[in-house]
Amino acid sequence: GENVEQHPSTLSVQEGDSAVIKCTYSDSASNYFPWYKQELGKGPQLIIDIRSNVGEKKDQRIAVTLNKTAKHFSLHITETQPEDSAVYFCAASRGNTPLVFGKGTRLSVIA
Amino acid sequence: NAGVTQTPKFQVLKTGQSMTLQCAQDMNHNSMYWYRQDPGMGLRLIYYSASEGTTDKGEVPNGYNVSRLNKREFSLRLESAAPSQTSVYFCASSQGLAGIDTQYFGPGTRLTVL
Numbered sequence: 001g002e003n004v005e006q007h008p009s010t011l012s013v014q015e016g017d018s019a020v021i022k023c024t025y026s027d028s029a030s031n032y033f034p035w036y037k038q039e040l041g042k043g044p045q046l047i048i049d050i051r052s053n054v055g056e057k058k059d060q061r062i063a064v065t066l067n068k069t070a071k072h073f074s075l076h077i078t079e080t081q082p083e084d085s086a087v088y089f090c091a092a093s094r095g096n097t098p099l100v101f102g103k104g105t106r107l108s109v110i111a
Numbered sequence: 112n113a114g115v116t117q118t119p120k121f122q123v124l125k126t127g128q129s130m131t132l133q134c135a136q137d138m139n140h141n142s143m144y145w146y147r148q149d150p151g152m153g154l155r156l157i158y159y160s161a162s163e164g165t166t167d168k169g170e171v172p173n174g175y176n177v178s179r180l181n182k183r184e185f186s187l188r189l190e191s192a193a194p195s196q197t198s199v200y201f202c203a204s205s206q207g208l209a210g211i212d213t214q215y216f217g218p219g220t221r222l223t224v225l
Binding site: 009031 | 151218
């Protein structure tokens with residue numbers, strides 16, 4: 001089955017700097033790669049996703065890149081703000097199977 | 112729209128006790144899921160229901176049972192709770208399987224088994 005590895009497990013950045021979180025996946029048939037943000041005491045919420053026919057997708061300060069050959073995808077957050085502090089999860093799926101999540105990255109943005 | 116609701120928010124059980132976690136969604140979604148979240152382990156799928164009337168095991172189903180009561184409701188039952196089941200449990204739903212459609216999560220149930 002699919003295995004998703006996520007790095008780093010914790011990340012601290014200064015406010016205004018960029019943050020990058022990386023994930024690798026094992027199943028070459030996976031074609032859907034979402035990113036979820038979990039704030040303290042809440043359930044995860046989708047922030048951006050990418051499908052295998054696209055190499056990059058951007059939404060304001062957030063972008064995701066996908067390298068299907070290397071089987072890895074990354075989340076990029078620019079101009080970080082204190083409200084970006086949260087746990088971020090990557091996930092992967094074939095499309096007709098449930099998501100498999102990475103173990104999460106705790107991002108701290110220091111003002 | 113309330114989205115995905117879960118009850119209770121917190122629960123403390125003694126080893127061997129049983130309980131049912133309730134989940135309901137008001138988005139007319141076909142698929143529903145139960146996850147557990149443990150420190151350093153991410154979100155692990157316990158069971159899911161791709162559509163009303165079907166249930167399937169996920170990554171960590173042992174010690175749990177589920178019931179898809181109707182399209183709105185999906186419950187998770189612990190028949191004989193063990194300390195290893197101390198965790199935060201999340202219910203989620205999506206229109207189709209989550210590889211196709213956005214998955215929406217509830218606020219979670221924090222369960223402690225003594």
